[in-house]
Amino acid sequence: MADLVPVSDPADPRLNDYVRLRDVNLRKSLEAEHGLFVAEGEKVIRRAVGAGHPVRSLLMARRWAGPLADVLDGLDAPVYITDDATMESITGFQVHRGALASLERLPLPSLDTVLAAARRVIICEDIVDHTNIGAIFRCAAALGVDAAVLAPRCADPLYRRAVKVSMGAVFALPYARMTDWHNDLSVIRAAGFQLLALTPSPDAEPIDDVRPAGRRALLLGSEGDGLSSRWLREADHRVRIPMNETALSRGVDSLNVVAAAAIACYTLTRP
Secondary structure, three states: OOOEEEOOOOOOHHHHHHOOOOOHHHHHHHHHHHOEEEEEOHHHHHHHHHOOOOEEEEEEOHHHOOOOHHHHOOOOOOEEEOOHHHHHHHHOOOOOOOEEEEEEOOOOOOHHHHHHOOOEEEEEOOOOOHHHHHHHHHHHHHOOOOEEEEOOOOOOOOOHHHHHHHOOHHHOOOEEEOOOOOOHHHHHHHOOOEEEEEOOOOOOEEHHHOOOOOOEEEEEOEOOOEOOHHHHHHOOEEEEOOOOHHHHHOOOOOOOHHHHHHHHHHHHOOO
């Protein structure tokens, strides 16, 4: 088993990877600078390590050394042991799952590489909430979607909250980030994908009515405004999830993006 290193000072510089985990701006800067991300909880840590992400260090309460013994065995990284109060002082919140790992990011594959092996893809435009992006990845992975493509302004799937909400599904679903928001949809269409733009607009086609193609890509828009007018124009079909008539009469005309993604991914992956 790796050496367990007791720590008691929240200001210990060896723990800088774990500082103020809820400070989004700080974490974006720190994680980008050092090429790291943080996984929280035994299951997520196991999935991150299993996906091949090198471990920089772990920070945990001593009680987690036993359950994670097989992960720690032979690990060439420090394992910092502390009490719950010190961990809270470092991270800025009470870490209920008791264990954190700092891991290295792997290079993202190119758009062409991700598309080459995929038949069913989700494409997210400007979904900025980390909880939503994590939940969408979990839905897509669970329902058999092959890959995800993210517009440049989408939230980071490896931000701690996104990883936690996804329960590690961010490590199971290959993804690429667009470099050209204006033109990359045409690249995806040229790869043979039928582009389906999900919208609550009443003049869109019911998603079940669209004849399936061999390769399909589902476009999901931002939490507030939905898909941009440009992406709606570029889609092969604008599709909707039909709402219950009674719900419509009461002013309920759409689902949140995660619920809509789950239903649409189920439809997308049917034969």
